[in-house]
Amino acid sequence: MRWLLQIDRRYIYIVVAVAIISAHLLRDKVHFPIYASKPVRGVHDAIEKLGRGDVVLASLDFDPASAPELDPMARAVLRHCFSKGLRVIGMTHWPSGIGLAEQIITETVREFDDVVVAYRIFERRKEARAEIERLRSLEGVTLGAEVARWPAATVNAGRARIDGGAKPELTWSLGLREAVATIGTGAPKLAKLGKRRWAVLVQIARKPTLTYGEDYCFLGQRAGAGILIITMGQSLYAAFPVDNAGNSTRAMPMLQDVRSLSDIDYLICLASGNTGETWVAYGSERYHFPMGIGCTAVIAPDLYPFYQAGQITGIIGGIKGAWEYEALIGIPGSATEAVPAQTAAHLLVIVLVLLCNVGYFLAGRGRAVAS
Amino acid sequence: MDRARATCWRVVAGALALWCGAVAAAQDAAVPSTPTAEPARAAVPVPERVWIEDTPNDDGRKLTVRWLGADGEDADGVEVYVELATKPDGPWLPAAGPLPARGAWFRDLRSEYGPFTPSGTEAGHAVVVEPLSLDPIAPHRLLELAMMPPGDPRRVLGEREVEAILGKGALAKVREIIAAHGVKERAGIAGHVEGRILEEVSYFVLERPWYARLVLRAPGRARRIVAAEAPLAPQQNLFNLRKLNNFVFMVLLSAVVLIMIRRARRNPDLYLRRIPGLDAVDEALGRATEMGKPVLFVHGLNPMDSPSTIAAVNILGEVAKKVARYDSQLLVTCADPIVLAVSQETVKEAYTHAGRPDAYRADDVFLAASEQFAYVAAVDGIMMRKKPAANFYVGYFYAESLLLAETGAASGAIQIAATDSFTQLPFFVTTCDYTLMGEELYAASAYLSRDPLLLGSLKGQDWGKAVIIVVLLLGTILASFDIGWFDALVQTY
Amino acid sequence: MLLKRTIPVAIAFVVGLWFAIQYYVPTSFSERSLTWASNWAKILLGFAYILGLYSLVHVHWQKIRRGQPGYGYSLLVYVGLVGTLVLGLSGEVQTLVDIATGKAHHFADFQAYSTHDKPIPNFSSGFDWVYNYVFYPxxxxxxxxxxxxIASAAYRTFRARTIEAAFLLIAAIIVMFGRVPIAAAVHRAIPDVADWIMANPNMAVKRAILIGISLGTIATSLRIIFGIERAYLGGD
Amino acid sequence: MDTQAQGDTTTTRGDRIFYVVLTLLFVGLSAWSLSGETGHRFTAPDGTVSWLPVGRGPAWETLGVLVAAGLTLALYSFLYKDNPFFKAAEHIYVGVGLGYSLVIAWFQYIKAELYFPLVKYWVRDGVQGQPDYLLIVPLVLGLFLLARFIRPLQWLSRWSFAFIIGFGSGVAIPNIIHANVLQQMQSSMAAIEFGNVWLAANALCALLGVVSVLVYFYFSVEHKGAIGVVSKIGIWFLMISFGASFGYTVMGRMALFVGRVQWLIEEWLRIPLSS
Structure with missing residues (x-):
């Protein structure tokens, strides 16, 4: 059994790679029960409680390296915010995260318009065009009333918002990928709603739903961490005289009534470092706003004390947290896709650990230690 | 065309101003500022006393308006509005409200008042108001108004309003401030200049005493207006009483540490428990010398002003002295240029101190890379190519910890880690031969150098821990028996 | 001696003492001093990058100059460095050229190197290309x-050699399993046990370590402020 | 640097096979992905699969994907052993990383914080506003840092070090007391509710953990007798906590690899995986 202990680590690497890649390729074949943990619900419920037009500050403090864990989380939270009609201010503390944060925000915003792309793609197909035409002929019913009759689950999945009866305003938090997935075979439960959803896609394909400077903005990055937060608490305009694109923040419509941190309604910090703690110490403790933290799995244990003490409303920990969040808002994303591979990897590591202990005891403890 | 529009504006503005003035005058005439009741309708209750006080613990931007009474059963449904003015007769600016007249408002002020929040019935009600946030006179509004071109009708209207509140020539004064900062037109004014202007304008707005009054209203009942006793200018406070416990803790702990250091000067023989990781330093360096291979010292990622990095540099000094004595090669990798410069200085000094200034080579202390994972790639490469006999990971580490330590383990080096990064400790503990955890990082330079002064400060730290343990146990016991005052000692605001 | 030792120690003393006390002083001057100092630290970092640049360039230059084995790789460092700098600062150079040729207003306001309406990198901003296709991957x-x-570390080191190692091993397995979606299907209590470990023993340890670290930090900071520890100042 | 620097310079036959396979893999798969049709695959509700062609991006984008895929494979090859591919990727990455830091440092630190508020107004009176003269202090301190290049003036940089280290030390003390001492103590001093055995046990467990680990960190007392026992318990707590944190982290680390695999398959090989 000695060989079991002295195995070349490269064999372990191969096993890990094979397990993860194959689980990932087979991910459509497995479905897992969803169990949303309390800390994740804490963030979700806090955002759910906000009303239309409330301001959420999203501090996307991570760089490309930790993007696989935090990117799905950021998108899920942003989708949730935008679909609830919240105004989102984006920023980052990390110089190496500027490009990424900006990209995530813009792409999530685009998703609300991305149905345009989906529309165009589908229009090229003969049968799709026929379907569109058929749906268009249904337009006798005003869309607002049509959507209002949807079962709650659909509204939850699609987040259709109706303002007043006369002028239905809809946003749809599905991107091209998700739209295609759901309209096709996608999530089994939603599949039969496909046609109706398609009708809405077609309806709203004509105008952009979110406007920069009114519904969202991206302030970019300033150095200073805690000090920057204190400055933001005193005046947002002083901390960020201009946004990432060089526009004056003071002139931005959505920031007219957001002068300092005291004016925001929720802060979501998605951090791969310790910026979450910095936000607690310098931000919410001083300027009193509720906040939640999403973080890489490794940081999550660090944050439990803050959660326990009620300083943060919740924690989204790692890819599993992101998966739970995606489940809560009913929009599957890349975290949901990653779960099978995750599970395989976990089980593999557990098996490896058990195996090495078996080897250790069978080889005789004393001799193994000596080696 | 433009003139016509301007005239239009003026007419509208004039009408608006007249109407506003008339309404205000009518209101004020109907209800004089002393409390009187209208006989026709049941009136709302009147507070016994209304006064303004300076909000403590702030930088002079806030005032607190307090009042007593008017919260009995007859106050049900009554809403309170707080208004501010710079003159006893207005114009009045809405500053807070609506607030329910019933209920103790003071408890919400804990965040401002901290541990010295008045409590009990005598505390009454209070609300914090910020003159700088009031609408027409908020500094950024003043700035905007002052920089509008002279012909703009909105400016004329705004100017009248502002001068009514802040006094004649207020806007001219604002313009003076702006001009003093070398700004001529609104377009293209840079953020930092604007920040400085706004700050001065804020002082100009704040420098006067403020009058306050309460307006109490309820549907179907007569309105009451009660003026506060005396005007008050907000003051900057010199000490933040909310941080009192923090301050006391700092002073006590500093005193203990400094006293212990003094005592150590007189009595240098202090007992120190064994720290295996530090005892292993000599072993590791000895091995490196024997094998003729270098010793690698890897800094964490934090910049120089982080305490972990400061501690790391102190340890580097001690390690470098030993290396110089053993006559082996020391490689130091950094990710931050200031840490690099300081490390170079430290190592140079250590070599000089050990009598081997010739052995110091500036290129051995180098910036491996400036970004987290580029740093990992570079350091991993060094470990695989130079095969150092001993690796030291000292400072604050992030995700790179395991990438470094596992490669180091594969390269067969003795590994000693020292970090206060809680999240990365598990990885160092499992992959390194020795790990200094948390506080041990800060104790290391004292342990290695055996300098009595540094050892004294360790003794001070131990006293701090003893006190904290006692307080924790006592606090838990008292809290379990519902005795809350003790808990309040460590309350943070 | 005065210039090389006393003044630096005095600077550390004054600056350190003031910023320890500044926290308790809420006046606007005190708050502003904090903003100043942190900005200054940033500016110093900016200057220090020149030292960093020199260090990296010099180390690799030595390799190339001496023709050490593998010096070709050092050339690649230059390729990456110069390429990124050229792309990143091309706008700045352009501005300088424009000023020189009289096309631009003197010291025109800077353009951020990326704007929000450019979510997809394009070649007009090559810096984005480097970020997306080199730096990011x-x-x-x-x-x-x-x-x-992490898998190989677990395999090599998670052996129940001692009772402490056994604790580590068992806690790791429970938490690892608790984080897998099927754990709840196996037994509902498993995720709860994992959460309990995270929320109780783990949190307690974290608190204790944090408290210990703060005492260490404070003692180290005091030693710096009072000039007892000055390894950073070097010799002479 | 020493001459035996390049480590394992010997290349075995196995290594050579590995290099060739890696090169062929990259070239072959790239060629395959470039030659194939691009687009998205859909499965309609009735189960028929269709292919929607989507044009390839501009040439620089394709080039970018190839560069990124090459870098990814080269860096992964480190798992086999240190090799020329990894060395090349590592050195490029180090250069690009420093270049990135320098560009950011110029824009964020020097240009935004120093050049704009001070130098710009100083040299040009055409621009609005006045220089922030206070910034002369960091300018001087920064130049002192650069004095390290001039041997006789090297000591000047210590003034800058002293400022930074003094600033860091000073700021750390009260903030750390706030976040790490008072707040942690506050939440540790929870009341033990004797009514609820489970909660009481939890609270006691947490308290025992905090106290025993603190005792473990005692430096000036010998760990014998009662102290020894408590510090032993402290070690157990530490080990449980480390195990738990380790286990908790595995998830995230695997996600990173899944992310990379996802990218390689979809962006480089252009195999549509989404249904």
Whole structure:
């Protein structure tokens, strides 16, 4: 059994790679029960409680390296915010995260318009065009009333918002990928709603739903961490005289009534470092706003004390947290896709650990230690 | 065309101003500022006393308006509005409200008042108001108004309003401030200049005493207006009483540490428990010398002003002295240029101190890379190519910890880690031969150098821990028996 | 001696003492001093990057000059460095050229190197290209190597050699299993046990370590402020 | 640097096979992905699969994907052993990383914080506003840092070090007391509710953990007798906590690799995986 202990680590690497890649390729074949943990619900419920037009500050403090864990989380939270009609201010503390944060925000915003792309793609197909035409002929019913009759689950999945009866305003938090997935075979439960959803896609394909400077903005990055937060608490305009694109923040419509941190309604910090703690110490403790933290799995244990003490409303920990969040808002994303591979990897590591202990005891403890 | 529009504006503005003035005058005439009741309708209750006080613990931007009474059963449904003015007769600016007249408002002020929040019935009600946030006179509004071109009708209207509140020539004064900062037109004014202007304008707005009054209203009942006793200018406070416990803790702990250091000067023989990781330093360096291979010292990622990095540099000094004595090669990798410069200085000094200034080579202390994972790639490469006999990971580490330590383990080096990064400790503990955890990082330079002064400060730290343990146990016991005052000692605001 | 030792120690003393006390002083001057100092620290970092640049360039230059084996790789450092600098600062150079040729207003306001309406990198901003196709994948790849290392580290070191090691092993297995979606299907209590470990023993340890670290930090800071520890000042 | 620097310079036959396979893999798969049709695959509700062609991006984008895929494979090859591919990727990455830091440092630190508020107004009176003269202090301190290049003036940089280290030390003390001492103590001093055995046990467990680990960190007392026992318990707590944190982290680290695999398959090989 000695060989079991002295195995070349490269064999372990191969096993890990094979397990993860194959689980990932087979991910459509497995479905897992969803169990949303309390800390994740804490963030979700806090955002759910906000009303239309409330301001959420999203501090996307991570760089490309930790993007696989935090990117799905950021998108899920942003989708949730935008679909609830919240105004989102984006920023980052990390110089190496500027490009990424900006990209995530813009792409999530685009998703609300991305149905345009989906529309165009589908229009090229003969049968799709026929379907569109058929749906268009249904337009006798005003869309607002049509959507209002949807079962709650659909509204939850699609987040259709109706303002007043006369002028239905809809946003749809599905991107091209998700739209295609759901309209096709996608999530089994939603599949039969496909046609109706398609009708809405077609309806709203004509105008952009979110406007920069009114519904969202991206302030970019300033150095200073805690000090920057204190400055933001005193005046947002002083901390960020201009946004990432060089526009004056003071002139931005959505920031007219957001002068300092005291004016925001929720802060979501998605951090791969310790910026979450910095936000607690310098931000919410001083300027009193509720906040939640999403973080890489490794940081999550660090944050439990803050959660326990009620300083943060919740924690989204790692890819599993992101998966739970995606489940809560009913929009599957890349975290949901990653779960099978995750599970395989976990089980593999557990098996490896058990195996090495078996080897250790069978080889005789004393001799193994000596080696 | 433009003139016509301007005239239009003026007419509208004039009408608006007249109407506003008339309404205000009518209101004020109907209800004089002393409390009187209208006989026709049941009136709302009147507070016994209304006064303004300076909000403590702030930088002079806030005032607190307090009042007593008017919260009995007859106050049900009554809403309170707080208004501010710079003159006893207005114009009045809405500053807070609506607030329910019933209920103790003071408890919400804990965040401002901290541990010295008045409590009990005598505390009454209070609300914090910020003159700088009031609408027409908020500094950024003043700035905007002052920089509008002279012909703009909105400016004329705004100017009248502002001068009514802040006094004649207020806007001219604002313009003076702006001009003093070398700004001529609104377009293209840079953020930092604007920040400085706004700050001065804020002082100009704040420098006067403020009058306050309460307006109490309820549907179907007569309105009451009660003026506060005396005007008050907000003051900057010199000490933040909310941080009192923090301050006391700092002073006590500093005193203990400094006293212990003094005592150590007189009595240098202090007992120190064994720290295996530090005892292993000599072993590791000895091995490196024997094998003729270098010793690698890897800094964490934090910049120089982080305490972990400061501690790391102190340890580097001690390690470098030993290396110089053993006559082996020391490689130091950094990710931050200031840490690099300081490390170079430290190592140079250590070599000089050990009598081997010739052995110091500036290129051995180098910036491996400036970004987290580029740093990992570079350091991993060094470990695989130079095969150092001993690796030291000292400072604050992030995700790179395991990438470094596992490669180091594969390269067969003795590994000693020292970090206060809680999240990365598990990885160092499992992959390194020795790990200094948390506080041990800060104790290391004292342990290695055996300098009595540094050892004294360790003794001070131990006293701090003893006190904290006692307080924790006592606090838990008292809290379990519902005795809350003790808990309040460590309350943070 | 005065210039080389006393003044630096005095600077550390004055600056350190003031910023320890500044926290308790809420006046606007005190708050502003904090903003100043942190800005100054940033500016110093900016200057220090020149030292860093020199260090890296010099180390690799030595390799190339001496023709050490593998000096070709050092040339690649230059390729990456110069390429990124040229692309990143091309706008700045352009501005300088424009000023020189009289096309631009003197010291025109800077353009941020990326704008929000350019979510997809395009070649007009080559810096984005480097970020997206070199910097990003390289960082992500280096980071993801952890997936392999963590498995091999677990395999090599999680052996129940001692009772402490057994504790470590068991806690790790429980938490690892608790984080898998099927754990709840196996037994509902497993995720709860994992959460309990995270929320109780783990949190307690974290608190204790944090308290210990703060005492260490305070003692180290005091030693710096009072000039007892001055390894950073070097010799003479 | 020493001459035996390049480590394992010997290349075995196995290594050579590995290099060739890696090169062929990259070239072959790239060629395959470039030659194939691009687009998205859909499965309609009735189960028929269709292919929607989507044009390839501009040439620089394709080139970018190839560069990124090459870098990714080269860096992964480190798992086999240190090799020329990894060395090349590592050195490029180090250069690009420093270049990135320098560009950011110029824009964020020097240009935004120093050049704009001070120098710009100083040299030009055409621009609005006045220089922030206070910034002369960091300018001087920064130049002192650069004095390290001039041997006789090297000591000047210590003034800058002293400022930074003094600033860091000073700021750390009260903030750390706030976040790490008072807040942690506050939440540790929870009341033990004797009514609820489970909660009481939890609270006691947490308290025992905090106290025993603190005792473990005692430096000036010998760990014998009662102290020894408590510090032993402290070690157990530490080990449980480390195990738990380790286990908790595995997830995230695997996600990173899944992310990379996802990218390689979809962006480089252009195999549509989404249904």
């Amino acid at each position: 390289a960082s992500a790849t280096m980071f993801s190597i952890l997936a392999f290392f």
